[in-house]
Amino acid sequence: MITKRIIPNYAPWVPLDKRISFPPRKPELRRPLLWLAREGDELFLVNETDEILDSVIVQMGGFQTVDDEAFSVSSGEVYTYKKINPHDAVKIDEYDGFYDLDFMIQVQIQVKSRGLGCLEITSPTNKGGVKETVLLWDTCESGKKVIVSNCQFPPA
Secondary structure, three states: OOOOOEEOOOOOOOOHHHOOOOOOOOOOOOOEEEEEEEEOOEEEEEEOOOOOEEEEEEEEEEEEEEOOEEEEEEEEEEEEEEEEOOOOEEEEEEOOOOHHHHEEEEEEEEEEEOOOEEEEEEOOOEEOOOOOEEEEEOOOOEOOOOEEEEOOOOOO
C-alpha cells in the first residue's frame, strides 16, 4: 500500500531538446497535459492542464517471466484522488529498487474532468517500474506506447 501524497506546483515538464544530459534533437513543439514523473522509487501523475481534475483513479499491474512461464501481477489496490489542481502531482505508485527489477509494470489511470471528459489511460510497460512518460499532449495525441480511450460506462 502506498502512502497517498500530493505535491503542489510540481516543476514543469522540460522538453528533451532543452535537457543538457540528452543529445541534440528536434525541438518539441507540443506541451503535455498529463505526464508521469519518476522521483527515485516514486511515480507521480502531473496535471499540466489548466483545469481541476475531478478524479484520478489508479490501478497497477504487470507481469514477470521466469524461463518459459509468464505470471501476471496486480496490486489489487485502487487509489483515488479528488479535485487535483492544475500543476499538482499525485503519487500513483511506489517501487522497490530490488524486488521490482524483474517485473514488467504498468499503471492504468482513469481521469475525469470537464475539459478532458472521462479518459482511461494505460502507460507503457517497463521493467522495474514505469519511467517518465508523457501520457497526453495538448494536441490530443497520446504519448509514445500509451493507450488512451474514452471511459466505458456500464449501461443504465
